[in-house]
Amino acid sequence: MTGTRVQRALGGHAAIGLLVSALLYLIALSGTLIVVHDRWQRWEQPDIVETATLSPAAVQAAMQAALVRDRGKPPTTHLYIRLPNEDLPRGVVTTDHGASYVDGSGQIVGREAHSWTEFLIGLHEYLHLPATWGVILVGALGVALAALVVTGVLAHPRILRDAFRLRMRQDPQIARADWHNRIGVWTLPFVLAVALTGAFIGLGSVGTTMLARAYAGGKLEAIYAPVFGHEPAPNPAKAALPDIATALAAVRTRVPEAVPTYVIVHEPGTMGQHVQVIAEHPRRLIYGETYAFDARGGWRGPVGLADGAIGQQVAASAYNLHFGNYAGLPVEIAYILFGLGLCVVTATGTSLWLRKRQRRGLGGTRLTACWSVVIWGTPLLIVALAWLRALAGPDVPLATVFWSALAAAIAAAAARPSWFPDVALRTILAAALIATALVHLLLFRTAPGSVLAIDVIVLALAIAALTLSRRRSA
Amino acid sequence: MIAAALLLILVAVALVRLGWGGRRGVAGAGWALGIAALLMLAARDGAWGLAIGTVTGIAAALAFVLHAGWTSPAKTRRAPREAPAILLPRRWHDLGRRVLVFVLVVPIAFCAAQWLAFAVQAVARRAGAGDADTMVMTLLLQPILWAVLMAWQMTRAGPARMVAPPAAAALLGTALWCAA
Numbered sequence: 001m002t003g004t005r006v007q008r009a010l011g012g013h014a015a016i017g018l019l020v021s022a023l024l025y026l027i028a029l030s031g032t033l034i035v036v037h038d039r040w041q042r043w044e045q046p047d048i049v050e051t052a053t054l055s056p057a058a059v060q061a062a063m064q065a066a067l068v069r070d071r072g073k074p075p076t077t078h079l080y081i082r083l084p085n086e087d088l089p090r091g092v093v094t095t096d097h098g099a100s101y102v103d104g105s106g107q108i109v110g111r112e113a114h115s116w117t118e119f120l121i122g123l124h125e126y127l128h129l130p131a132t133w134g135v136i137l138v139g140a141l142g143v144a145l146a147a148l149v150v151t152g153v154l155a156h157p158r159i160l161r162d163a164f165r166l167r168m169r170q171d172p173q174i175a176r177a178d179w180h181n182r183i184g185v186w187t188l189p190f191v192l193a194v195a196l197t198g199a200f201i202g203l204g205s206v207g208t209t210m211l212a213r214a215y216a217g218g219k220l221e222a223i224y225a226p227v228f229g230h231e232p233a234p235n236p237a238k239a240a241l242p243d244i245a246t247a248l249a250a251v252r253t254r255v256p257e258a259v260p261t262y263v264i265v266h267e268p269g270t271m272g273q274h275v276q277v278i279a280e281h282p283r284r285l286i287y288g289e290t291y292a293f294d295a296r297g298g299w300r301g302p303v304g305l306a307d308g309a310i311g312q313q314v315a316a317s318a319y320n321l322h323f324g325n326y327a328g329l330p331v332e333i334a335y336i337l338f339g340l341g342l343c344v345v346t347a348t349g350t351s352l353w354l355r356k357r358q359r360r361g362l363g364g365t366r367l368t369a370c371w372s373v374v375i376w377g378t379p380l381l382i383v384a385l386a387w388l389r390a391l392a393g394p395d396v397p398l399a400t401v402f403w404s405a406l407a408a409a410i411a412a413a414a415a416r417p418s419w420f421p422d423v424a425l426r427t428i429l430a431a432a433l434i435a436t437a438l439v440h441l442l443l444f445r446t447a448p449g450s451v452l453a454i455d456v457i458v459l460a461l462a463i464a465a466l467t468l469s470r471r472r473s474a
Numbered sequence: 475m476i477a478a479a480l481l482l483i484l485v486a487v488a489l490v491r492l493g494w495g496g497r498r499g500v501a502g503a504g505w506a507l508g509i510a511a512l513l514m515l516a517a518r519d520g521a522w523g524l525a526i527g528t529v530t531g532i533a534a535a536l537a538f539v540l541h542a543g544w545t546s547p548a549k550t551r552r553a554p555r556e557a558p559a560i561l562l563p564r565r566w567h568d569l570g571r572r573v574l575v576f577v578l579v580v581p582i583a584f585c586a587a588q589w590l591a592f593a594v595q596a597v598a599r600r601a602g603a604g605d606a607d608t609m610v611m612t613l614l615l616q617p618i619l620w621a622v623l624m625a626w627q628m629t630r631a632g633p634a635r636m637v638a639p640p641a642a643a644a645l646l647g648t649a650l651w652c653a654a
Contacts, residue, residue: 005629007559012628014559015575139617140580146621151628164494166543171552178543186535189528199617207613210592226605285521304606311610317521327526334529341536356558 009154016151017349020144022374023127025346027141029378030124031194032339035324035332037121038087041114043440043454044389046447050089051104056245058091059083059263061106063244066093067268069108073097079265081244086328113394116386119402128399132205139202145195152184159185173355180348183341190338191345197322227315229290229303235272239295242268246297247275254299255279261288274300281306285326286316347375369417373409376425381405383432426469433462475518480530482511487534571633578636579627586640586647587620593650600654619643 003011033040042048054062062081070076076095084091091102092112099112126134153159166182168175184191208223216222221231244263251260258279267273275293284306292300302308305316320326324335350371357364384405385398413420437459441452486508493501508531515523563569594615595608603611623643627636 003631008629008631010559012625016624016628018560019576140584143617143620143624146617147624147628150621150625154625154629161495164491164538164542165546166539167546167549168543169546169548171549182539183536186539187532190532196614196617196621199621200613203617204613206588207591207616208609210588211595211609211612214592223605223609227609283519283522285525309604309606311604311607314614315606315610321521321525326522327529331526331529334533337536338529338532353558353560356556359555360557362558362561 006155006157009151013148013151013155014353016144016148017346018353020141020148021346021350022371023137024141024145025343025374026127026378027124027138028339028342028346029382030120032336032343033382034117034120034124035335035339036087037117038085039450039454040117040120041088042090042448042451044114044116044386045110045112046440046444046451048090048101049103049109050448051084051091052089054081054083054091054102054104054106056248058102058104058106059248060243060245062091062093062102062108063106063241063263063265063268065102065106065108066095066100067241069100070095070097075269077267079268081263081265083260083262085259085261087325111394115394115396115398116389119385119389119398120382122399123402128403135202136206137202139199139204142195142197142199142202146192146199149184149188149192149195153188156181156185173352173359176348176352176355180345180352184345187338187341187345190335191342194322194342197318200318201322226309227312228305229276229292231266232272232274234267235270236267237271239269239271239273242273242275242293242295243297244275247277247291247293250293250297250299251277251279251291255289255291257282258289284317285320286313287319288316351375365417366414369413369420370410372420372422372425373406373413376422376429377409377420378406380425380429380432381409383429383436386436423469427466430462430466430469433458434466437462476515476523476526479511479514479518479523479527482514483508483527483530484534486511487531487538490535491538574633575627575636578633578640579624583623583627583640583643584620586643587616587623590619590643590647590650591615593647593654596654597650 059081063079066079067076074096076097078096080092080094082088082092082094091104091106093100093102093108094112100108101110101112103109122128124138126138128134129137162178162181163185164182166178168178208220212218212220212223225231242265244265248260248263251258258281260277260279262276262278264276264278265273266276273295275295275297277291277293278288279291280288286305289306290303292303294300304312306313324332351368354364354368354371358368381402385402388396388401389398409420437455441455441459444451486504486506489504489507490501491504493499493504512524512527512531515527517523519526563572591612595603595612598611599608623639626639630636630638
């Protein structure tokens with residue numbers, strides 16, 4: 001790879017892009033969808049009783065109800081109670097043996113069975129690989145994305161001159177290049193932020209393992225403790241359940257501006273049990289502060305994520321900055337649009353390279369068909385899995401079906417490229433989205449407006465895409 | 475206050491668009507106004523303010539780009555027949571070269587970045603930084619350093635020249651480790 005700096009940068013950009021583009025596209029697409037994963041969870045299970053709040057007494061009752069539900073099973077090591085909020089106005093109690101929704105009085109009203117939403121989250125966070133390796137791979141892909149940004153800027157000498165040029169009604173190759181460059185340039189701060197925070201989260205286990213070996217005799221908890229707090233030593237001797245209600249009341253009295261989001265009970269029903277309340281702080285990037293309590297609800301104090309060491313605040317901010325859940329629906333919508341932009345940049349990048357090959361007579365029909373399957377077949381499969389989840393129940397192995405079907409479709413595209421024309425795949429996807437939204441809307445027409453809003457938005461977007469596509473090809 | 479700062483950011487992006495390709499002073503004023511508004515938000519609401527200001531700015535810029543696309547004239551100009559930036563390997567030698575590049579850019583650069591990040595935290599620890607700060611610094615620095623190394627390597631002409639970036643990082647890491 002010789003030539004000018006720009007040519008070398010373009011070569012490096014293309015090489016990294018071709019290596020990672022398919023996986024990067026899957027992560028970008030699933031990440032875009034799960035910005036509002038709580039809303040998808042409601043959409044997936046729209047007929048669950050909802051509640052705007054859970055009183056401290058109801059939270060206490062929810063804990064007891066979950067332990068009654070688990071009777072006869074090994075004691076749970078942790079118990080989590082998610083408190084309702086605007087995105088998910090449902091209480092959820094989770095133990096080692098499963099998760100259940102609870103109503104306003106803390107009584108169990110149904111199983112948390114959002115396996116399709118969890119499938120999307122798993123695709124984004126670890127590509128359904130064994131968790132540790134998958135998270136590391138996704139973190140490494142975040143680094144590759146950051147390197148793509150750097151080489152992309154170096155390969156783009158006319159970055160300022162072309163800043164607002166989008167020739168989308170010219171030759172498709174010119175339009176593709178403009179989409180790739182313009183969206184890439186203007187979403188650069190967003191892409192760098194999500195790429196590096198994603199890499200921070202994904203590769204964290206490697207760094208902490210190294211630090212643990214160097215400074216703590218291999219004990220990871222000792223490395224995490226200065227940031228996320230210490231875990232008291234367990235004591236398995238039996239004890240009465242902890243007083244969560246008192247702990248929640250203490251948070252409301254001592255930190256009235258904080259909004260509790262989670263209650264975590266460690267080793268419930270043992271002498272070593274203790275309680276943590278995670279509470280959001282308005283107008284902060286941190287996901288929340290963790291307040292620690294003893295079993296009787298006695299105040300032990302905050303961990304320091306809100307106003308402790310800078311490192312603690314930075315670590316606690318990385319998650320919200322990555323997932324876009326720090327300023328309500330407007331920022332979530334912006335993250336979805338920027339995420340779609342990243343999908344466009346990823347898709348057009350490889351398409352540009354494939355088209356250049358074809359125009360130079362280097363072939364590539366099979367590769368182009370495979371790429372079309374990745375770009376349009378993946379969302380189509382995601383829609384198909386929503387149907388499968390609805391028809392066959394939440395215990396269907398969605399990840400296995402997804403990867404098998406995607407591999408089969410790519411193999412079929414390589415064998416018979418003419419079966420997978422771009423336009424047909426796009427049209428089928430739009431039709432599938434319209435059908436799904438319409439059926440959901442009709443079946444669950446009595447569901448809350450914010451659930452049905454998803455159907456209306458999907459419907460509108462699919463119809464608009466179909467109309468624009470037909471107008472362009474006319 | 476927040477609304478005013480966000481409005482200023484919208485005005486700033488509009489000025490950048492107005493000055494684009496024409497009056498550079500207007501675009502410069504737009505950039506200056508945007509930075510001032512971001513600083514206002516950061517001063518008032520810290521990282522949260524900076525984040526929502528940046529999101530607003532990106533959204534506004536994308537709106538202008540999409541508008542430019544929507545109003546762009548339809549032409550039949552053909553794109554030039556450029557050569558693809560890289561070619562698929564066709565011989566064993568090419569494939570071996572790609573594997574070598576992969577090894578240099580992925581596992582070797584990863585380890586070099588990890589070592590340098592670890593050494594930097596050791597220096598910070600020696601200088602009195604706390605456990606939380608040094609731990610998070612290590613985790614943040616590693617991907618940043620790896621991305622820089624990756625970009626640096628991938629803009630070199632050939633695998634031989636790709637050795638220098640991770641080697642330099644590893645040497646610097648060793649020097650810092652010894653100094654700590």
